[in-house]
Amino acid sequence: MLCRAWGEVEDLRLGEAPAPVPADGEVVIAVRATGINYADALMVAGKYQTKPALPFSPGLEAAGIVAACGAGATRFKPGDRVMAILAHGGLAQLAVAPETETFAIPDRMSFEEAGAFPVAYVSSHVALRWQARLEPGETLLVLGAAGGVGLSAVELGKAMGARVVAACSTPEKVAFARAHGADSGLVYPAGRLDRAAQRELSDAFKAACGPDGPDVIYDAVGGDYAEPAFRSIAWEGRYLVVGFAAGDIPKLPLNLPLLKGAELVGIFWGAWTERDPQGYAQSVAELLAFYEAGKIRPRISQRFPLEKGAAAIAALAGRKAMGKIVVVVDPSA
DSSP states (O other): OBBOSSSOGGGOBOOOOOOOOOOTTEEEEEEEEEEOOHHHHHHHTTOSSOOOOSSBOOOSEEEEEEEEEOTTOOSOOTTOEEEEEOSSOOSSSEEEEEGGGEEEOOTTOOHHHHHTSHHHHHHHHIIIIIISOOOTTOEEEEETTTBHHHHHHHHHHHHTTOEEEEEESSHHHHHHHHHTTOSEEEEOOOSOOOHHHHHHHHHHHHHHHOTTOOSEEEESOOGGGHHHHHHTOOTTOEEEEOOOTTSOOOOOOTHHHHHHTOEEEEOOHHHHHHHOHHHHHHHHHHHHHHHHTTSOOOOEEEEEEGGGHHHHHHHHHTTOOOBEEEEESOTTO
């Protein structure tokens, strides 16, 4: 699935490209399944933090079978089942990944689950475990709690012993988040919020979280929801800037962190993992232990074939998905 020019996901087209050749320290993966992320739409539009050379295939994570190993790649061999975080390229039959970003798939994890696992869970674990320092007994408020990334934060918050409050755009999404671990939830209004509506929403966040407010806020939505959420935060709370699914990058009055003694923490997990490989390895180990213990599991709501990869990205960008959307590249696997 090729992006030949910056623009809309609907412009993506299935095509042919040369088979990738692994460089030093890389592996080539025969892709079975690829998870879709909001960043895929941003990358196609040319609005992501990185811009691949055109043409390129979107897809920031993939699972499949090792097809080839470059020089210096010694942890895996052809035939191994793996999942990987990619710079791009997951919406293709063959994808190349750094061996350092490639991990063995547990025996009981399917390719579809593995294709939906790395980005959401690694980014949420880095955010909650290392950057928010979430402690057992604290209250975690998750905005966009029914999406693939938000739901991973719900599951991990519970696995780490927090009380989790799910904030979503519809009652159905709140029910979905609660069915997968959230202790309680609330529905936030759709569309633009004037000052009065923002004050009401801040009161609703605090009512849902308790009189002290949430200790940690995981915000993958942004827009008009950010300031109301921050106004509800507890003393010395930690506000995690994860993404902007609402479309707008919010502006926050800096007196709010001052008055609450609160931290505003940006979650650029890709750069973090490069700077702290030891913490990254520990995150992956803890995540796989949580999976084996049955505490986390990707919830796949929709599956698309490769030729409908553009529709898969559009479905996620439309903010209607609950859980993860997966493109099944090889349905015979």
